[in-house]
Amino acid sequence: MKTLSTAVLLVASMGLSACSGGLFNQNDRLGTGGGAGIDNTPVTTGALDPSSVAYFNQTIGDRVLFAVDTSTLTDVGRATLAQQAGWLNTNTTYTAIIEGHADEQGTREYNLALGARRAAAVRDYLVSQGVPDARLRTVTFGKERPIEICSTEACYSKNRRAVTVIGAGAIS
Numbered sequence: 001m002k003t004l005s006t007a008v009l010l011v012a013s014m015g016l017s018a019c020s021g022g023l024f025n026q027n028d029r030l031g032t033g034g035g036a037g038i039d040n041t042p043v044t045t046g047a048l049d050p051s052s053v054a055y056f057n058q059t060i061g062d063r064v065l066f067a068v069d070t071s072t073l074t075d076v077g078r079a080t081l082a083q084q085a086g087w088l089n090t091n092t093t094y095t096a097i098i099e100g101h102a103d104e105q106g107t108r109e110y111n112l113a114l115g116a117r118r119a120a121a122v123r124d125y126l127v128s129q130g131v132p133d134a135r136l137r138t139v140t141f142g143k144e145r146p147i148e149i150c151s152t153e154a155c156y157s158k159n160r161r162a163v164t165v166i167g168a169g170a171i172s
Helices: 002-019 053-061 075-090 108-128 153-159
Strands: 063-065 094-101 136-142 161-168
Touching (some): 053 161, 075 094, 094 108, 108 161
Antiparallel strands (some): 063 161, 094 161
């Protein structure tokens, strides 16, 4: 009985200390952007930090879309890639893998080749904008990784894409 009482008191005191906010107030928790770093500067995380991968994905944009059966960049695609290049040139510690994708129409082999051409077109554009080729790698998935699965143009158009995936460190 004494062990049970001790356990109940321990659990109750832990619950009360969790409710009181503990050692931190609500604004000092990581991820809120309201805390301070070691040198007392504000800590920013996530999509608000211009040097973060989340910012790249959400604000810059991590993908460009292609027309049917082509690897030619659109004006919208070039605009997105120009922003990607600017971000990559500013944040030089990051590398990128460019994934080429296709819609489900056509053979597996044809779509793998089309995805490779799309990824290469993106890489070539980024390099033309000053991003070192050594920081970029391409991979093709063809029609193997669709975002949308259905047999309509609305789905197909989302799957005809190249996605720039940001990583850290050297490309092997």
